[in-house]
Amino acid sequence: MFDVAGSDKVDTEVLRVLLAKKCMLYVACLIAFATVVRPMFVEQSMVFTYIGVFNSCLGLSFYFYISPQIKKVTLSFIIIFYSLLALVPLLVISGGVNSQFSVIFPIIPIFICLLVYSAKAAWLMCVMLTVLVVALLVSEMHLPNYTEEIVSESKTKSRAFWIVLSTILSTIFSVEFLRITNIYSTRLNRQANMDVLTKISNRRSVLKSLYQIHERSLLEGEAYAVIMLDIDFFKRINDQYGHSVGDQVLVHVAKILETSLRTKGDSVGRYGGEEFLIILSDVTAEQAENIANKILETLESAPFLFKDNSITITATVGICCSEVGQLSAPETLINHADTALYQGKKEGRNRVICCQH
Numbered sequence: 001m002f003d004v005a006g007s008d009k010v011d012t013e014v015l016r017v018l019l020a021k022k023c024m025l026y027v028a029c030l031i032a033f034a035t036v037v038r039p040m041f042v043e044q045s046m047v048f049t050y051i052g053v054f055n056s057c058l059g060l061s062f063y064f065y066i067s068p069q070i071k072k073v074t075l076s077f078i079i080i081f082y083s084l085l086a087l088v089p090l091l092v093i094s095g096g097v098n099s100q101f102s103v104i105f106p107i108i109p110i111f112i113c114l115l116v117y118s119a120k121a122a123w124l125m126c127v128m129l130t131v132l133v134v135a136l137l138v139s140e141m142h143l144p145n146y147t148e149e150i151v152s153e154s155k156t157k158s159r160a161f162w163i164v165l166s167t168i169l170s171t172i173f174s175v176e177f178l179r180i181t182n183i184y185s186t187r188l189n190r191q192a193n194m195d196v197l198t199k200i201s202n203r204r205s206v207l208k209s210l211y212q213i214h215e216r217s218l219l220e221g222e223a224y225a226v227i228m229l230d231i232d233f234f235k236r237i238n239d240q241y242g243h244s245v246g247d248q249v250l251v252h253v254a255k256i257l258e259t260s261l262r263t264k265g266d267s268v269g270r271y272g273g274e275e276f277l278i279i280l281s282d283v284t285a286e287q288a289e290n291i292a293n294k295i296l297e298t299l300e301s302a303p304f305l306f307k308d309n310s311i312t313i314t315a316t317v318g319i320c321c322s323e324v325g326q327l328s329a330p331e332t333l334i335n336h337a338d339t340a341l342y343q344g345k346k347e348g349r350n351r352v353i354c355c356q357h
């Protein structure tokens, strides 16, 4: 039953890093392939072969170096560094600004946006490429002409201008694309984690918080509490006032629960139907029991007002606290809290039961 929250651990960041890693392998293989095949069709200096071998080896070493744990900033720098290290010698020996390889420039910021998802990295690459074009332009008369091609100065300048312009344009478009996809992904993420009716976290999201709190508690040696809260005789409210009033009661309860908790460290979500899951971080069993009792008092003292009716709401709570040093799996704590909740229902409802595990 916890598959959804568990699979969230493999988040989009990790997938992006794996994609970047794969791209590094493809680029290395492509360069190696071009290094072997190109001389079969075009007469070329051995320097191209040496650069090709160097570039594919460099790409392969980055492929092995990149791991899912790598930081976004490091990955950005690797891609920028690799692009420049691969391009500069190639451009120097193949005609500088007039090289056939300079057309690759505008594609690089797009790649960076797709792989690292960083507008800053894309702009940094754009600036580096512009500096490179200017440096090649300035140093042209000082560098030996390996291609022995004669291109007029005005044509070289015009080419440099268009390369820089298209690199800037492609950076603007890719950064804008990134901004729009970010807006959509934030919206989708919010929808995927929110309960449609009560607007608090849904089951998936609260379970995710549970795993996060569990992992933090393991690291910091703190205890946490899992609380299952179920509204008493909710079916009667539905039957007596209708489902839409039942829905509003759920919203009312969700609001009370949300305002009763600390904004930092605690978490509440709708677990299903009229059942809510609350996670309290860094608490003792006694503190958790006090908080749960307070929540029940608040619920009872804040009836749901509907037309001329006042619906008093009570709930039953089952609590299970983790033990420092021997933290049970979150699943076990939920099962124990659930058992305590049903014991509370059997004993007459509107009460808090702490599990003994």
Ligand SMILES: Nc1nc2c(ncn2[C@@H]2O[C@H](COP(=O)(O)OP(=O)(O)OP(=O)(O)O)[C@@H](O)[C@H]2O)c(=O)[nH]1
Pocket (backbone or CB within 6 Å): 197, 230, 231, 232, 233, 234, 235, 236, 238, 242, 243, 244, 245, 246, 247, 250, 272, 273, 274, 345, 349
């Ligand atoms: N209005 C509304 N009702 C819901 C929703 N989800 C579940 N329910 C209803 O909640 C009721 C739960 O009924 P029971 O499981 O018998 O629980 P109860 O009446 O609260 O009784 P106890 O839990 O034993 O105190 C059912 O009638 C469901 O149809 C919802 O989203 N909106």
